[in-house]
Amino acid sequence: MVEVFGQSLSFLLVVVGTALCIMEALAPGAHLIVIGVALLVAGLVGLFVPAAATPFVLAGLVLAVGLAALWTYRNYDFYQGTGRGQTRDADDLRGERGYVTETVTERSGRVKLQSGGFDPTYGARTISGTIEEGTDVVVVDPGGGNILTVEAVDGQDDIDRELDRERTDADGA
Incomplete structure (x- = not known):
C-alpha cells in the first residue's frame, strides 16, 4: 500500500475529495464538485478494495470517474436549470x-x-x-x-x- 505523509494514498484521496465537495457546497458553481467526486470515489474504492490501491489504478479511477462526473454535471445542468450558476454581465x-x-x-x-x-x-x-x-x-x-x-x-x-x-x-x- 502506497503511503503519503504517513497516510495511505486512498485515505488522502477521500479527505481531499470530501474537502472539495464541501467547498463546492459553500461556493456553488465553482465546479469543484467534478474533481471532488472523482477523488472521493477513487479513494473509497482504494479503501474498500485494497488490491486496487495502486497509484496507477487510482489515477485511472480519478480520470474515469472525473470524466463521468463532468459529463453528468454538464448534461443534467444542475445549477444552470435553476439560474443559480449563471454569471451575468x-x-x-x-x-x-x-x-x-x-x-x-x-x-x-x-x-x-x-x-x-x-x-x-x-x-x-x-x-x-x-x-x-x-x-x-x-x-x-x-x-x-x-x-x-x-x-x-x-x-x-x-x-x-x-x-x-x-x-x-x-x-x-
Missing part, C-alpha cells in the same frame, strides 16, 4: 423583468429579477418618480455596477403593446 440584464422589493426612487431602492443569476437582488434607481414595492419592473439601463435603472411595466409584454398600437392606429385611420 451588465448587458445581459438589459430588458430583464423583476419586481420591486424595496420602494425604488431616484436615489434608492431594491429589485429582484426573475433570472438575475446567483443573487438576483440588485440596488435600483428610477429616472423619475417612485415605484412602489411589489410593482413589476423592467431593466432599462444595467449601468455596469450593482445599481440598475428600472421602469415600471404595465403587465403587457412587447407583443401586447404592439397589438394595442396597431388597434389604435386602425381605429384612428
